[in-house]
Amino acid sequence: MRVAMIGSGYVGLVSGACFADFGHEVVCVDVNAQRIADLKKGIIPIYEPGLDRLVADNVAANRLSFTTDLNEAVPTAEAVFIAVGTPERRGDGHADLRYVQEAAREIARAMAGYTVVVNKSTVPVGTGDMVEGIIREARPEAEFSVVSNPEFLREGAAIEDFKRPDRVVVGANDERAKQVMAELYRPLSLNAAPVLFTDRRTAELTKYAANAFLATKITFINEIADLCEEVGADVQLVARGIGMDKRIGPKFLNAGPGYGGSCFPKDTKALMRSAQDYGVAMRIVESVVAVNDARKTAMARKVVKACGGSVQGKTIAVLGLTFKPNTDDMRDSPAISIIGALQRAGARIRAFDPVGMEQAKKELTDVAYATDAYDCAHGADALVLITEWDAFRALDLARLKQRMAAPVVVDLRNVYRAEEMARHGFDYVRVGGRPHLASTGRSKPVG
Ligand code: NAI
Incomplete structure (x- = not known):
């Protein structure tokens, strides 16, 4: 299949290289001209173990290429991924969707024939509707579907996570798009990775719920750690003791300096803010954010x-x-x-x-x-x-x-x-x- 990846950062570049490694023909696009020039020279702009080799192999096999020009990638692509940043919006904690909106406008201009536009960026519920609206307004005659396919890879283990995920979540509202997505991820069935099909809004919320839950687990053990220090207990053994319970599980129970990174801080805040917009108070997530900040x-x-x-x-x-x-x-x-x-x-x-x-x-x-x-x-x-x-x-x-x-x-x-x-x-x-x-x-x- 032919794939266009809009945004070639941590997620876009890893996803693009992995799709190419599965045998798809992938063009990675980025507005950052330096980034694309480097990639064309074989210079990988981020540190991710194994990525340099994966990119080089797939470029050599003519399955992976890079461009700043969407028109070289989108018109022939059956699936166009949006993998641009969704940072915290200054001032209110909402996700800043301006890069997603811009990507949607550019895709609308360039696409030809039936195209599945796949949102891989982490976004609030309703963003798929917004992307669909932008494209429909610009191109009323276009044949397309908008799908949500949130990414769960972890930096540092991104290739392994992409190729052997616990699951892939695809939120598609129509059968035609669902079939394109099933075909795209078919190579994963060899790795026994389940693909969970949902509606679009459910997929969007699943990503925020997953990150908020993991952030909660970390914050919980950090509070237990504080108590351990006062009472003379050992949090590492407490974590082992509770983690052996299959209902709890051993992961994300390492006490430490609080979570950080490019996802948990902004995603917990964005979930909290968008819930507020719907009149829902997410008191657990609010506490997690406050406790982690402190x-x-x-x-x-x-x-x-x-x-x-x-x-x-x-x-x-x-x-x-x-x-x-x-x-x-x-x-x-x-x-x-x-x-x-x-x-x-x-x-x-x-x-x-x-x-x-x-x-x-x-x-x-x-x-x-x-x-x-x-x-x-x-x-x-x-x-x-x-x-x-x-x-x-x-x-x-x-x-x-x-x-x-x-x-x-x-x-x-x-x-x-x-x-x-x-x-x-x-x-x-x-x-x-x-x-x-x-x-x-x-x-x-x-x-
Ligand atoms: P990043 O900042 O590394 O990469 C985004 C790239 O998109 C940049 O290179 C930027 O120049 C490019 N871009 C922006 N607007 C563009 C446009 N209109 N056309 C073409 N390129 C454009 O971001 P990262 O970390 O890859 O995250 C992307 C999304 O994936 C975010 O929504 C993030 O929350 C989500 N995510 C990130 C994970 C991570 O571990 N970094 C894991 C799972 C999801």
Whole structure:
């Protein structure tokens, strides 16, 4: 089948490359001319494991190409995907749909013959109707259907997620469009991935509901972690204990600095706002948003406390800046708020991230960047682990300690073993468990 992908970012590029790998003929379009010029030269604009190889193989096989010109992609395509950004609208928390609207107008101008317009961007309920309205108004005679096909891939594991998804959700209001979508995803049946067909509005809401639920799970365990610290329990074992219950499940129960990233923060807010428009108060989601926001400053306070009550004039080493490992995505990363709060409290920040530093430079000011974890720790009064890149898991602790001015480690992802940290003489503070304070030779008394 011939596919046009409008928007070649994290979702569009991965989806386009994977569809091409399934044997479809895919043209990826983007308004960002630099991005398309890079892609044509084989330069991948984002960090996603395995993507460079996948793109190169499919370009070589003539199944994948790139353009800034919709007219090279849309007229011959049977399915045209909209995979543009839907960021938070400034001021009110709604999803900003201007890129979707613009894409719809451009598709309307370029399309020829029966076309299925597939919205893959995460959007509020009713956006499919809006896209249909835009196209119908511009091209009253056109033959087309608008379908919702939200994307559930995770950055960092995007190719695997796209090719072996837990499920694909397709919201189609007519049989003809449904058949095109079934054909498009037919290769997935080899991977035993179920395709759930729904109406369009249900598919749109399913995506927001999924993200809000996952954000709730994270926020729930974070609150349990706070209680664990006070009562002397261990949140990692609590999470294991509840996660073994099949009704709960083990995923998304890692206590940490609060969720961030390009999806959960904006999607929870957009769900809340659009529900308000319909007169429905989503009190659970509202609480999740508020609790998660407050958590970032709470994490900064945790660092200040670990430093003896003040970070004024102190150097804080930060390991990990991206919102999670295996991506260079800094959008709404917890590191941004935590670093900002520490700077306001007078700290100097020295940071290292394996791939995110170029993106981080656009988001953070007055940060010194290190060449590796040990360089980052050099002269630091405390080291804070914010993102759990694998490269930080097996650090030489003796070497790390020797570099630091004071042996204080605040582990916001619980990747280190408390006993080992204590053995190396660190004051070790984690999330949802007792701190181990080598300086006093004992765990902090609790209760
Ligand atoms: P992104 O910002 O990485 O990519 C969007 C791309 O669309 C940009 O390259 C931009 O230049 C391009 N674009 C904007 N308007 C255009 C137009 N009129 N014509 C052609 N190109 C245009 O965004 P990302 O992360 O790929 O997200 C896209 C959508 O997918 C969002 O709605 C997001 O919520 C959703 N999503 C994102 C996931 C993620 O992990 N990043 C996962 C699941 C869904």
